[in-house]
Each structure stands twice: as structure tokens, then as C-alpha cells.
Amino acid sequence: MENMFNKWRDSLKKTRDVTFGKIATYFGVTEINDESWDRLEELLIQADVGVKTTLDLIFIAQQTVEREGLTKTEQLRDLVKEEMSKLIDQPEEPDLNQHKPTVIMVTGVNGSGKTTSIGKLAARYKKMGKSVLLVAADTYRAAAIDQLEVWADRVDVPIITSQQDSDPGAVTYDGIKAAIARNIDVVLIDTAGRLHTRFNLMEEIKKVHRVAGKALEGAPHHSWIVLDTTTGQNGLRQAEAFGQAVDLNGAILAKLDTSAKGGMVFGIKEQIGLPVIYAGLGEKVEDLQLFNRENFIEGIFADDNLES
Numbered sequence: 650m651e652n653m654f655n656k657w658r659d660s661l662k663k664t665r666d667v668t669f670g671k672i673a674t675y676f677g678v679t680e681i682n683d684e685s686w687d688r689l690e691e692l693l694i695q696a697d698v699g700v701k702t703t704l705d706l707i708f709i710a711q712q713t714v715e716r717e718g719l720t721k722t723e724q725l726r727d728l729v730k731e732e733m734s735k736l737i738d739q740p741e742e743p744d745l746n747q748h749k750p751t752v753i754m755v756t757g758v759n760g761s762g763k764t765t766s767i768g769k770l771a772a773r774y775k776k777m778g779k780s781v782l783l784v785a786a787d788t789y790r791a792a793a794i795d796q797l798e799v800w801a802d803r804v805d806v807p808i809i810t811s812q813q814d815s816d817p818g819a820v821t822y823d824g825i826k827a828a829i830a831r832n833i834d835v836v837l838i839d840t841a842g843r844l845h846t847r848f849n850l851m852e853e854i855k856k857v858h859r860v861a862g863k864a865l866e867g868a869p870h871h872s873w874i875v876l877d878t879t880t881g882q883n884g885l886r887q888a889e890a891f892g893q894a895v896d897l898n899g900a901i902l903a904k905l906d907t908s909a910k911g912g913m914v915f916g917i918k919e920q921i922g923l924p925v926i927y928a929g930l931g932e933k934v935e936d937l938q939l940f941n942r943e944n945f946i947e948g949i950f951a952d953d954n955l956e957s
């Protein structure tokens with residue numbers, strides 16, 4: 650698992666350099682005083698952990714410091730790391746054997762990483778021995794359909810598409826029916842993501858969700874939002890808006906490797922109550938990985954001076 654940790658550590662370099670690494674270096678030699686608490690609060694907020702989560706964390710840490718009589722900031726750092734780890738869950742790989750097909754709807758704003766994540770998931774599930782079918786329900790831009798087709802070719806899985814500007818509900822229905830007819834294990838639905846403030850988009854997403862249930866009772870079995878880590882707290886507000894339209898049950902955190910705002914993971918759990926299931930650690934197919942809590946926490950606090 651050593652290599653796997655290295656991948657996480659490398660991908661989290663920006664997050665570490667800009668924020669969490671500073672916590673690690675700042676806390677080490679001095680006594681805990683008022684200034685340490687202020688500094689900790691400042692660093693956590695800067696890291697996009699979110700105000701509420703930050704204040705909760707500090708409250709818990711202050712209680713523990715008092716109760717256990719801790720005096721060194723070094724001890725405080727370990728405590729913060731431990732408490733942060735408790736704030737997030739270790740997800741399990743979603744069970745794809747419960748339904749046939751398992752229908753997964755993927756939402757999120759334009760550019761967040763939906764299509765790319767779907768391509769990577771298709772490859773992942775195929776490798777796990779599952780048959781996969783893609784549905785191009787982002788019908789607004791011809792380029793969006795093309796992009797998903799490129800992934801279908803690359804991963805070598807079937808895709809159901811329609812003409813540009815056609816009804817996304819109709820292609821969703823056709824896609825699920827085709828998957829049932831072909832005995833497919835997993836259906837991944839790519840959706841449009843124009844600004845979440847647009848009423849029509851939310852209505853459309855609700856419709857795709859509803860139509861999926863008409864094509865197959867209980868579908869979609871999973872509804873995941875893709876969040877672009879570079880958007881930080883803004884991304885969380887997007888998730889809230891999508892969450893009002895459809896029942897989300899998980900998040901995919903894309904572009905963790907290009908962002909310094911990895912602290913967003915904590916806000917996703919606490920502010921919108923969603924587990925992060927997968928994380929995008931890079932551009933390559935295998936770079937979409939099951940979120941790994943331990944690698945994430947160790948990665949954001951890693952000491953770069955100790956690297957070989």
C-alpha cells in the first residue's frame with residue numbers, strides 16, 4: 650500500500666503546501682497559548698474546512714487539552730489530526746450486486762469533472778468484472794456527447810446517445826431499457842450542468858431522476874455529485890442546490906491534485922452530510938480512487954522534509 654500512499658501524498662501537495670503543512674510546521678515547539686488557537690482557527694478556515702467545522706474542531710480540541718492537561722503545541726497537532734480523522738468516514742466501494750442494472754446518476758456544474766469521472770468509473774467497474782453502459786443525458790452541447798463517446802471507445806463500453814438538444818429524460822429512459830435488455834450490470838448517466846441557479850436545469854435534473862425510476866423501479870440507485878476541489882466552499886453551495894433537486898447519496902471530489910482546497914472534504918461531510926466516495930487524484934484513468942481517509946489525513950499533514 651506504500652505506493653498508494655505516495656500517490657495520495659503527491660496529489661495533496663498543494664493542499665499541504667498552502668494550508669495543512671503550515672499547521673504541521675507551526676505546531677511543534679511552543680507551548681499552547683491563545684495565539685496558537687487563533688492561528689489554528691485561521692489556518693483551518695484558510696484550508697476551506699469551513700467556519701462551522703473549524704469552530705467545532707477547536708471547541709473539541711480545547712476541551713481535550715484542558716481535560717488531559719496538554720501543554721505542547723506538538724500534542725495539539727496530533728490531537729487536531731485525530732479529531733479531523735473522526736470528522737470523515739471511510740467509504741466502502743458501492744455494492745454493485747444488489748440491483749441489475751445498478752443505475753448511477755452523476756450531477757454537478759459544468760466543468761466540475763462529471764464526464765471524466767464517469768469515464769474513469771466505467772474503467773474501474775469494468776476492471777472489477779462488471780459490464781457497464783454509459784448514457785449521454787447532457788444533450789445541450791454536441792461536444793459533451795462527443796466527449797462521453799470518446800470515453801466509451803477508450804474503455805470499450807456501450808453508450809446510448811441522442812441528438813443534440815433532444816430530451817435528456819428520453820435518452821435516460823432508452824439507456825436504462827437498453828441496459829436491461831442487454832443484461833448490463835452498471836449504468837452511468839452523465840447529466841448537464843449549466844449553472845445551478847438556473848431553475849430549468851434543476852427541473853431537468855429532477856426529470857432525469859424521475860424518468861430513471863420509470864424505466865426501472867428504484868432507479869437511480871445512486872446519485873452522486875461531482876465537486877471540483879478548486880472551488881472550495883463555493884462547491885458546497887452548489888451541492889446544496891443539487892441536493893434540493895434530487896436525493897444525493899455521495900460525492901466525488903475531482904481535481905484534488907490541482908487544488909489547495911482539499912480541506913473541503915470536511916465541509917462536505919459536516920455541512921451537507923454526504924460521504925466522499927471517490928477522489929480524483931489526477932488525469933489518468935486509474936487516478937480516480939476510492940476515498941481513503943487514512944491516506945488523506947496522513948497526506949495533508951505529511952512532513953515534506955522527511956521524504957526521500
Ligand SMILES: Nc1nc2c(ncn2[C@@H]2O[C@H](COP(=O)(O)OP(=O)(O)O)[C@@H](O)[C@H]2O)c(=O)[nH]1
Nearest residue numbers: 759760761762763764765903904929930931932
Ligand atoms: N487534474 C485533474 N483534472 C481533472 C480531474 N477530473 C476532471 N479533470 C479535468 O477537468 C476538466 C473538466 O472535466 P469534465 O469531465 O469535462 O467536466 P464536466 O463538464 O463536469 O463533464 C477536464 O479538462 C478534465 O480533464 C482530476 O481528478 N484531476
Ligand SMILES: [Mg+2]
Nearest residue numbers: 763764787793
Ligand atoms: Mg461533461
